[in-house]
Amino acid sequence: MAPNHNGPAIGHSPASPRLSALLSWTAIKDTVSQPGEERAKRLLALLLLFQRAAYLALLPIAIIAAPEDAYFNSHFNLVLLGVAIAWNVYLAYVTLKQGWFPIHLVWVDTAVIVGLLIVASLNMRDDFVFGGMNWPGRLAMGTVALIAAALPLRHILVAWVFVVAARFGGTTLRVGEFSPPFEEFVGVLNAYIWFAIVFYFLRYHLIAQGRALDALAQNQVALEATKAANQARFDERIAQHRRLHDTVLTTLTAIARGGLDYRENAVRARCAAEADYVRRLICGAEDEGPGHLETRLSDTIAQAETLGLRVHHQHDQLPDNISPALVDALCGAVMEALNNVVKHAGTHEAWVTATVDEGVVKVRIVDRGCGFSPPLTEFGFGISQSIYDRMSRYGGYALVDSEPNCGTIVELACPVSTDARALL
Known part of the structure; x- marks a missing residue:
């Protein structure tokens, strides 16, 4: 040429x-x-x-x-x-x-x-x-x-x-x-x-x-652009799968097992909210903004209580500069942990505490249920994706500590900013 x-x-x-x-x-x-x-x-x-x-x-x-x-x-x-x-x-x-x-x-x-x-x-x-x-x-x-x-x-x-x-x-x-x-x-x-x-x-x-x-x-x-586009689509699908797993699937599972009465107003309100989410997902509309962390945590606990769980909630003054994506990740992980209490712990009571220490948000979910042995348990989509992967994507971590007949503790930690990652 x-x-x-x-x-x-x-x-x-x-x-x-x-x-x-x-x-x-x-x-x-x-x-x-x-x-x-x-x-x-x-x-x-x-x-x-x-x-x-x-x-x-x-x-x-x-x-x-x-x-x-x-x-x-x-x-x-x-x-x-x-x-x-x-x-x-x-x-x-x-x-x-x-x-x-x-x-x-x-x-x-x-x-x-x-x-x-x-x-x-x-x-x-x-x-x-x-x-x-x-x-x-x-x-x-x-x-x-x-x-x-x-x-x-x-x-x-x-x-x-x-x-x-x-x-x-x-x-x-x-x-x-x-x-x-x-x-x-x-x-x-x-x-x-x-x-x-x-x-x-x-x-x-x-x-x-x-x-x-x-x-x-x-x-x-x-090639890099194609890989980035594919990764973005994969991340979006995983995020949708997490939301569906943590909300719609959990609600349907609880109703199918007889743990919820779909005729109760709270359950019907939850089903209506989740139906709206599925409708937005099908239409390709953006999800609602996550809002402040305190508000979202309260909403998340309220949703869990519609499953028949009593949640004792206590938190410090939480910062209002947490990114919407991190708020969504933390609350999604909390929802999955509470869902697991309902489905597996054999108890109707849980405790949620949220603290902030040197720019790191920590949320702890505790129950006094039947517990399990983590080394002998193969974690499914809920813990591996909805909890562990959510935290790791934002530079944080998740710990699941449990023993048979001694309950379970799930601890979530994530830095509010990039500078706080060194503290983890």
Whole structure:
């Protein structure tokens, strides 16, 4: 797959207006943090710019070391060098700011190097026109590499021919005939061909890898989103199952066992409230807000008492900043514990106390029923999900302590805030 050339820039990362800042180590580290395809193009752009910088750094030394008679006009040669340096600084600034070489500037760079190749050759004396003193020939290798790395395939050959023609056309105009030394001719063609081939394949290799990494990242994001959605649906189903288990199922079980008289007003009111809950569940409507913890605990105990249980309730001044979800979890766990007293304890009396200590809410449910042996008992959905799992989801815990013929104690504890979790 070919890289995208439909826009002047691949990236739009903010950049400092100073070239020194753009070339800083921080800018290079920021490049590594980009997405795959954009990172590949930025790294390739840096490689091409460093190649040009290496050529430009050596040019002043070569010109200073050149014989005085190498150029017809040495001052004009310095002007040409200044034009080359200024253009490359501008090209580097725009490229680093936008993240890639704008297509129109690649063609401008081609035109600049073509002009330098011709004009600089005309300013050279015959003895030096084919040698290393004709410095635009070195910069032309950077242009060839840029052409192969940035232009569409159908344009590469055209631009490459312009550069090669200018390289030999300038010397031909100067000496009046096409007579480059054989080694010079072969060496230039070999360098220009191989620079074009290497950067063409480097471009596709890096960008293909970048696109593959982007595809993997997108797939990972999609997978995580799917997992999160599935987990949210699972959590919602579990919450609904808990509510149904703690309310409707418990009421129906008590009526079926003959422990409740459905003709009593309290039982009928409970059934009506639970029917409303099931109706909202079917219609997809949101459940009623949980309200303050004290109010919800009182409502929960009142519901338990409709099952024929007498509950002694005592609590401290409970905070009003407890999240609705935590209120719902605590009261749901209390309801399940009281339901278990009705169904399994063989007693009609229970005690509920609620306290707050250093940001941790603790609720204790006690009965003096028949009890059981926890190590020998396999807990069902009620204790495992409605009590244990509810508390653990909010950073709290649940303890069930019981012995045969000695009653049962269920203790629930949960931090009001995240900072209070360290106390548990």
